[in-house]
Amino acid sequence: MTRSAARPARSTPGAPTTAGPGQGRAFLGVLGRDLAVTGKEFGSFISQVLVQPFFLLFVFGVVLGQLGYVTPDYAQLLLPGLLALNAFFVAVQATALPLVIDFSYTKEIEDRLLAPLSTRLVGVEKIIFGAMRGLFGSLVMIPVGYLVLPRVDWDLGGLPWAAVLLVLGSLAGGAAGLVIGTLVSPRRINVVFAVVITPLLFTGSTQFPFLQLENLRWFQVICALNPITYVSEGLRGALTPAVPHLPAWVCLLALLVSCLLFGLIGIRGFLRRALD
Amino acid sequence: MSTRTTAPATRSGGALDDTAPAVEVADLVKRYGRSGRPAVDGLSFAVRRGEVFGLLGPNGAGKTTTVGVLTTRVRPTAGRATVAGIDVAADPVAARAVLGVVPQRPNLDRSLDARGNLVWHAAYHGVPRARRRALADELLERMGLTDKATTDPDQLSGGQAQRLIIARGLMHDPQVLFLDEPSTGLDPQARLFVHDRVADLAASGVTVVLTTHDMDEAAKLADRVGIVDHGRLLALDTPSALVAGLPGEATIDLTLRGADAATVRGRLGEVRGVAGVDDRTDGADEATRLRVRCDGEAGAALPPVLGAVAATGATVDQVELGEPTLEDVFIDLTGRGLR
Numbered sequence: 281m282t283r284s285a286a287r288p289a290r291s292t293p294g295a296p297t298t299a300g301p302g303q304g305r306a307f308l309g310v311l312g313r314d315l316a317v318t319g320k321e322f323g324s325f326i327s328q329v330l331v332q333p334f335f336l337l338f339v340f341g342v343v344l345g346q347l348g349y350v351t352p353d354y355a356q357l358l359l360p361g362l363l364a365l366n367a368f369f370v371a372v373q374a375t376a377l378p379l380v381i382d383f384s385y386t387k388e389i390e391d392r393l394l395a396p397l398s399t400r401l402v403g404v405e406k407i408i409f410g411a412m413r414g415l416f417g418s419l420v421m422i423p424v425g426y427l428v429l430p431r432v433d434w435d436l437g438g439l440p441w442a443a444v445l446l447v448l449g450s451l452a453g454g455a456a457g458l459v460i461g462t463l464v465s466p467r468r469i470n471v472v473f474a475v476v477i478t479p480l481l482f483t484g485s486t487q488f489p490f491l492q493l494e495n496l497r498w499f500q501v502i503c504a505l506n507p508i509t510y511v512s513e514g515l516r517g518a519l520t521p522a523v524p525h526l527p528a529w530v531c532l533l534a535l536l537v538s539c540l541l542f543g544l545i546g547i548r549g550f551l552r553r554a555l556d
Numbered sequence: 557m558s559t560r561t562t563a564p565a566t567r568s569g570g571a572l573d574d575t576a577p578a579v580e581v582a583d584l585v586k587r588y589g590r591s592g593r594p595a596v597d598g599l600s601f602a603v604r605r606g607e608v609f610g611l612l613g614p615n616g617a618g619k620t621t622t623v624g625v626l627t628t629r630v631r632p633t634a635g636r637a638t639v640a641g642i643d644v645a646a647d648p649v650a651a652r653a654v655l656g657v658v659p660q661r662p663n664l665d666r667s668l669d670a671r672g673n674l675v676w677h678a679a680y681h682g683v684p685r686a687r688r689r690a691l692a693d694e695l696l697e698r699m700g701l702t703d704k705a706t707t708d709p710d711q712l713s714g715g716q717a718q719r720l721i722i723a724r725g726l727m728h729d730p731q732v733l734f735l736d737e738p739s740t741g742l743d744p745q746a747r748l749f750v751h752d753r754v755a756d757l758a759a760s761g762v763t764v765v766l767t768t769h770d771m772d773e774a775a776k777l778a779d780r781v782g783i784v785d786h787g788r789l790l791a792l793d794t795p796s797a798l799v800a801g802l803p804g805e806a807t808i809d810l811t812l813r814g815a816d817a818a819t820v821r822g823r824l825g826e827v828r829g830v831a832g833v834d835d836r837t838d839g840a841d842e843a844t845r846l847r848v849r850c851d852g853e854a855g856a857a858l859p860p861v862l863g864a865v866a867a868t869g870a871t872v873d874q875v876e877l878g879e880p881t882l883e884d885v886f887i888d889l890t891g892r893g894l895r
């Protein structure tokens with residue numbers, strides 16, 4: 281999609297909807313609004329992103345280490361996991377919570393649904409925007425890790441692959457957020473966050489290497505169903521290859537499947553809520 | 557503007573959009589869910605360019621659903637709806653570019669201030685960045701909101717919010733503006749201001765489609781009024797023509813005590829010069845309220861009407877003379893009041 285100065289798009293003959301520059305511009309407008317609002321509320325956004333992982337990192341990586349309950353190496357295992365966790369969860373929250381409120385109470389999203397943009401693309405924008413916040417949320421964990429932990433031994437050659445995994449993990453989170461945001465009623469959102477989000481938090485192989493769960497097979501099976509596992513494991517493979525990890529292709533495949541599956545269900549749910 | 561009609565040419569003919577009606581609805585049906593009566597049940601009407609068109613009917617008549625279909629938010633079950641010649645179901649994206657919406661419920665973006673709501677709306681609609689701000693300030697001024705430009709929506713009064721929503725709907729210079737119950741919940745002053753703005757719009761050439769359950773609003777603002785009930789169009793004409801079509805040229809409203817409505821109505825029906833009697837008893841108190849429609853002047857019919865009432869033994873509490881309104885038209889068509 282390209283930008284152009286001409287006003288409303290002319291459709292190509294035979295095309296079912298008017299596509300082209302108009303929709304691209306509208307998409308950027310809607311995305312721009314979300315980014316501008318994030319910028320306006322940057323302080324609250326950054327604290328929402330940082331506080332929880334900071335304490336996880338500090339308590340598990342520093343405090344328990346100094347007390348001698350965990351080895352210093354544990355922090356090396358934990359940091360990539362927390363990057364993965366933030367990528368997914370910040371994205372889920374950025375997409376799900378505003379949608380639940382918008383669709384049920386404020387209807388604030390209506391003005392964007394009336395933009396000259398296919399309703400499907402408004403849903404895609406929600407995923408992209410959530411993913412952007414998720415990606416940002418995971419990237420700010422890197423300096424935090426360097427500041428909080430005594431040392432960080434990363435294989436910097438793995439950074440490009442790590443970036444790919446974070447993007448995919450954020451997109452999967454944004455898409456999962458769209459599923460939750462369009463399926464859950466506001467009365468239930470607290471319950472959903474408690475019974476869905478909390479287990480996801482602890483089954484994403486964030487705090488432990490997936491492959492070493494072989495003596496806890498049932499738990500390993502549950503962890504295999506959590507998309508965060510593949511971000512955590514992939515990141516370990518890229519940044520701390522000494523820690524046992526899943527092969528890269530498994531992580532890539534699992535994340536692509538997650539994006540596709542959540543994306544399809546989420547967009548369907550979005551259309552259902554947006555159109556009567 | 558060169559938008560394409562994806563469906564066969566509209567009834568008024570002409571492949572060019574400029575000749576198509578601003579809005580055309582043909583045999584429109586909308587049924588929510590599987591069962592039940594359709595909310596819109598075979599509705600057809602056309603709105604001319606530059607016209608203020610009112611859809612008048614009680615709550616639940618299908619007005620909001622009809623506007624929902626026309627503004628691409630509700631998918632029609634059957635039938636066709638076009639805005640500026642664009643089939644809204646086949647090409648909703650193109651339709652959204654040429655229509656503006658003022659919804660029944662305020663839906664301002666509360667993360668943005670008043671000006672932000674306008675500027676970002678313009679961004680969604682591809683208004684060039686350089687023009688957005690000036691356009692927003694111009695519309696804020698037109699709506700009397702210049703000093704509210706940096707106010708958050710939560711801080712605006714109901715009337716101010718409604719004016720801001722109208723301004724937002726105009727930011728992308730739509731050909732047709734839809735207003736769903738534009739003055740519901742507003743105090744009389746705010747209502748008047750909104751009415752004046754709608755009149756301005758009409759004067760500036762924007763086609764306006766408004767829904768209302770308020771007959772005064774419809775009569776005051778609309779060039780033509782479509783009366784709907786149960787999702788069907790009962791009548792469509794100018795307000796004066798609709799009223800003129802009623803039997804009787806004047807009305808006598810009677811508030812009676814100790815009356816048996818049926819008996820009184822029977823007696824009144826025999827009075828010469830009486831064209832019809834509607835029972836408007838609202839049950840608020842013991843009183844019976846009747847509206848007598850009479851031919852010629854009300855003053856001439858008054859003595860025999862009062863005589864007929866007295867003959868039934870009822871006491872007259874109050875008499876009011878007037879002219880028939882759109883509400884009388886609605887009652888004449890449906891046998892019941894608008895509210």
